[in-house]
Amino acid sequence: MSIIRETNPDDAKLIEAGFDPALAPAGAIAKIRELKGQPGIADGAIARALGKIADAGAAAMLTEMEAGAAGELRREVRRALYKLKQHGIDTPASAAGTADAAGTIHGNAPEKSEKTAMLSPIDSEGARIVWIVKPRVQGGVIRMWALISEREGLVGAQNTALSRRELKSEREALERRAQVKLVDADWRVADFIACEAWRNTPESRRGHVGNFLTLRAELIASPPPTELLHPVYAELTAEAAGEPSLELLKEPELLEWRIPDATLKPYVEEIARAGESVIVLNPMHKQERVNAVLDRATAELLAGDNGRAVRRRLEDIAYYMARAGRRTEAGWAAAAAARLRDGIDVTKLPFFQAFIRTQLGTVAAAEQQKAEDETRLIMTPAEAMRAREAREARTRRR
Incomplete structure (x- = not known):
């Protein structure tokens, strides 16, 4: 160079x-x-x-x-x-022909298909609905409906022939019933999400979700994609180059996000031990130990497969937000995803520090509540009453 x-x-x-x-x-x-x-x-x-x-x-x-x-x-x-x-370096668009054979899609490549797609937001359990729609020669459409879970992979999939009026009616009914908005999306992004979920589905469960690849072949002739150049980076180029804002943590998509408790609990327990240490009596030294655990948790939970899963969710959150008319918030999510994609040291970024602290804090609070509930179960009525009065007094003093 x-x-x-x-x-x-x-x-x-x-x-x-x-x-x-x-x-x-x-x-x-x-x-x-x-x-x-x-x-x-x-x-x-x-x-x-x-x-x-x-x-x-x-x-x-x-x-x-x-x-x-x-x-x-x-x-x-x-x-x-x-x-x-x-120098032999092709652009993604130039490489499109060979990319298809390799199972790669480029989300910002020109769209020539009549296929469309719709996406729901990701809920607190990491679940969402994906629709891919293709016109039928005899009229109407065929719609693939897929229920996807971040933890379980593809939960279910089915194809249904519908008139366009029925498709519109079902969309309105789903939005009304679930109190969510489906957004229009590039079908290739939706296809990658569905194929990614299929690959993440445990072999023991694949028999319960139908023959996804056969269902997909009714709508899409190309091989299942294995990589995605996410279009959110092209659509939000300027925003993705900025810093992710802490304000993003106040959005429902982040407030409801829960990393599995089993992944977080070892760090929560280590932080508790560091904070309660009888060996280290200096409060400043105790806080240093806690901060060291927090930094390590941030680095480890946002690396490897965990980091990739967080990045993918941020990309799709940004994609959904942009199509729901929330461009500012979408830009923050894209910026966070870009930092993970580029391998930036996450322990130096306030957004990721706060994100992991929030996740750990939620688990710690749940564990504390569970302990208090278990303690109340073995209290006498008089002890339970005194404990309740003490809690109420503390609440009033605050």
Whole structure:
């Protein structure tokens, strides 16, 4: 990778902001994503820098930029993509033909199909409904209905032939009954979500959810996708380059999100031991021990398969929010997902620190309530009354 010439003032500012052209491709791309959108950093300089990184990730980021670019910036992006192509790096769009064979889809590729899709929000248990709809030659549509669980994979799937009026009526009935809004979506994103759920379904349960692949083949001829270049990054390019806001944690999708208790409990117990230690008497030292556990929990719970699951959920939350008219909140979710995608140190980001603390706090509160309930079960009536009076007195003092 050649050094960026500093003859262009914008390129020089990019280097002054901390970009090192000598970094390995993954590190260089991560740094560029971190700097993109910051004051004084020109998108043209970003495009020129990416054009000198011979890596598919650079082409993917340029493709994201191209989706929202115009004028000189679009020309700069196209020049950078051309340079990469000269080094054998195809853009996602150029690689579409071979991608189909490899089972990869690109969510921001041009749409030519008559197929449509609808998605529900993800509920507190990680469940949602996916509809994929295809017109029938004889009139009406065939609709694949899939119930998906983040923990169990594909819970159920079925195909139904409907008139367009029946489809509209069923959509309205579902929204009314479940008090949720179905949003229109790219069918390829919905297809990836359904196929991903199928792959995550335990073998012991697959027989209970029907022959998903046969049902899918009635609507979709291509092989099941195994990768997704999520369109949310192209649709929210500027927002995804920013910092995820703590305000996102106040949104229903985050308030109701629960990482499995079994995953969190070891950290909750370790924090409790650190806070109650009789060996460390200094409160400041106790807090340091607690903070160390929190940092480790944040790093470990947002890495590997857990981190990928959190990123995927954030991507789909952002996608849903954007289509529900909540672009600001969608941008925050996309920014959080982008940080996980780029491998940024999550322990340094206030959003992820607060997210994990909230998750751990919820489990700790539930454990405490459970202990209090169990204690009340073995109290005498008089003891229970005194305990209740004490709690009420504490509440009044607050």
